[in-house]
Amino acid sequence: MSTAPSPEPALSVRDLRVQYYTDAGVVQAVNGISFDLMPGERLGLVGESGSGKSTVALALMRMIRKPGRITGGQILLNGTDLVPLAERAMRGIRAREIAMIPQGAMNSLNPVARIEDQIVDTLEDHATQRVPKKELLDRARSALVSVGLRQETGRMYPHELSGGMKQRACIAIAVAMQPKVVIADEPTSALDVVVQRQVMDTIVRLQEEMGVAVILIGHDMGLMAQSVDRLSVMYAGKLAELSPIRDIFAKPLHPYTELLIDSLPKLEDRGTFRGIPGLPPSLKSLPDGCLFHPRCPKVMEVCREEAPAYREYRPSQFAACHLHEERHGEA
Secondary structure, three states: OOOOOOOOOOEEEEEEEEEEEEOOEEEEEEEEEEEEEOOOOEEEEEOOOOOOHHHHHHHHOOOOOOOEEEEEEEEEEOOEEOOOOOHHHHHOOEOOOEEEEOOOHHHHOOOOOOHHHHHHHHHHHHOOOOOOHHHHHHHHHHHHHHOOOOHHHHHOOHHHOOHHHHHHHHHHHHHOOOOOEEEEEOOOOOOOHHHHHHHHHHHHHHHHHHOOEEEEEEOOHHHHHHHOOEEEEEEOOEEEEEEEHHHHHHOOOOHHHHHHHHOOOOHHHOOOOOOOOOOOOOOOOOOOOOOOOOOOOOOOHHHHHOOOOEEEEEOOEEEEOHHHOOOOOOO
16 A cells, blocks of 8 residues: 655755854754654744744844854755855745744834735745736735734834734735745744734644744743744754654753753742753853753763764654664664
8 A cells, every 4th residue: 555755845944054254153053853744734943032943944044144154064955055146136935935023023024114015025036037016015914804803904003003013914914925834933932922822823824824834033931932833942052952843841951951841830839940051152162072061960971072973863753863863773
């Protein structure tokens, strides 16, 4: 009996590396990460501030600017490697095939342009042929309705919108051209809990209706647990773990993931705060061995000397941790 072939990834990242060249030295912001994003999947990317999450988002959009540079790896979208593409060719792909919902809607919207005009500008800038203005306006207003805003909102300026409405407007801009991949870079930061939930519901609904693949970047493990299919955990520019969301909460492979989960507030421990001891390393001067070993509660001697391999220890569960090397056969 023949089986259906597995679908091709919507996006494949292979050994991606991004460095920033500063007077104080080279910053290894992203240091050789690899993952696949499947069609219609929601993939989470979490980690502490400075772990490289937003740099990954900018690299996938080919928006790394000096003094930063993509120094290695591949970003495969529909079989095309985005890394070596000329900027002119990349402009034809942004928004139409891969789009980003930026962090901080207030800083992303033009304060002196109406919302619908900003959507029209995106549609015009990435159109392959001339489209009548009325049709562009109709598409802009449809995009606003799709994110739960009234058509009349398009005639408003950003300062007339609430925080949640601004974020929805940014989502409308991102999905207006119906891309195959959407990167949401901390889309709920600076929003209150109720509005966070509404914005996330909007992203999930659009993802399901359009069949778009989504990378959700953030640091809120609780939000990720409710929103994504798989979760990748970044630490100091590398992937520490990548697992289906249920597996990662039921039986995490990496001690860093365990500590992130333990830091979530619990009803039975009301008023108790659990953090992760120590600080992330400087990306200009990374420690030898495992990057997490100075903070790890389960550190072994080998962790200080040898970097662990990133590999699959359980079905669909990947990690870089020496704890599982010794019992690889039974993990």
